[in-house]
Amino acid sequence: MAEEGLRPIIVKRIKKGGGGHHGGAWKIAYADFVTAMMAFFLLMWLLGSTTKGDLNGISEYFKTPLKVAMEGGSGSGDSSSILKGGGKDLTRSEGQVKASDDPAVKKTFNLTAAKAALEAEENQRLKALKEKIENKIDANPLLKKYKEQLLLDITNDGLRIQIVDEKNRPMFALAKADLQPYTKDILHEIGFVLNDVPNRIGLSGHTDSTPYMSETGYSNWELSADRANASRRELIAGGMNDAKVLRVVGLASAVNLDKADPFNPINRRISIVVMNKRAEESVLRDGRQIEVSAEDAAAAAAAAGAPPPAQAAPSGPPVRK
Structure with missing residues (x-):
């Protein structure tokens, strides 16, 4: 009995092999095969969808890659390519620079001539x-009576x-900005x-040089400005658009x-000056200053005792109408 208790226990372990056709190496081979087939079908699809021009360009590139890359060449830019050298005509086997083979016509613009033409047109208007x-x-019989003014x-x-004064026919009340009835009629028609x-x-x-000064400091400067503004109101009353002023x-x-x-x-x-484009831009320009016509500027400088400013050639004396 004692010998049976000391008998060793033997455990048999069966080790299974991983070789043979039951291993996992076939999966790697199959993955490589599938990848190769995908690459093959992708290549076939690209070859089938590429135009003849592209094929020629690819062929030229592999023959002389540096020359094609630097200078381009037949087929280097196919008609269907969106890259430089492409075009819109899909029937062409060679690349197009433009959608048309007609030589490009360069358009040039003479800004000085265009500006002169616009000024001439405005002058005619x-x-x-x-x-x-x-x-x-x-x-108009009413206006004809005041033609000389x-x-x-x-x-x-x-x-x-x-619109000027005459000795016996002033436009405004004496020393006031109140317009006479006939002056209103004239401004309505002009407006x-x-x-x-x-x-x-x-x-x-404008006023004449007769000194005028009230106790409140109201002078010819204020009077002339008020008369100009009163004339503006009558022009608008006659139908002129207020935005034109x-x-x-x-x-x-x-x-x-x-x-x-x-x-x-x-x-x-x-x-009343219907301003041309040049005069209008002069007023609207940033940092502008109030300007009068060249003749008026020279007269103002002479009245102030200053040398007259440089001016353009005179446009001729006013025509009495």
């Missing part, structure tokens, strides 16, 4: 407006319409006609029309 106002004055001329700033052109307008009021100034007696006689009633006037 202002001349047509001047003729229309003159015809309206001749056709209406001066129209073309200046460097545009069409200038001046309606000014809508025929897109140009903006500027108004300036760009500038309203009072110049007192600084710019006399009759320089030989500063007390002449003709110096008391309202000046």
Whole structure:
């Protein structure tokens, strides 16, 4: 019994082998086969969908890759390519630089000539407006009576319409900004006609050199500005668009029309300027300053005792209408 208790216990372990056709090596081979088949079908699809031009380009690249890369060549940019050298004609076997084989026509623009043409066109439009106002004055019995008090001329700033005083026929009440009834009628007729052109307008009021100063400090400067603003209101009352007004100034007696006689009633006037594009841009430009016509600027400088500024060639004396 004691010997049976000391008998060793033997445990048999069976070790299974991993070789033979039951191993996992076949999975790696199968994955390689599938990858190769996918690459093959992808290559076939690319070859089938590539145009002949692309094939020729690829062939040229592998023959002389540096030359094609630096200089391009037949087929280097196919018609269906979105890269440089491509085009839109899919029937072509070689690349296109443009959708058409016609030689490119370079367009050049002469800005100076274009600007001169626009200025000439605008000048013709202002001349047509001047003729229309003159015809309206001749056709209207009311305006025809005051024909001698209406001066129209073309200046460097545009069409200038001046309504001047006569000794026995003033436009305003004495030393006031109240317009006479006939002055209102004149401004109503002019205001309606000014809508025929897109140009903006500027108004300036003028007095003669007769000293005027009230106890409150009200002088010819305030009077001329008030008269210009009163004229603006009557132009709008006559039908002119309020947005057309760009500038309203009072110049007192600084710019006399009759320089030989500063007390002449003709110096008391309202000046309406239908501004050309150059004058309008001068007013609208940043850092602008109020400007008057070249003739008025020279006269103002002479009145102040300063040398006259440089100015363009004179446009001729005003035409009395």
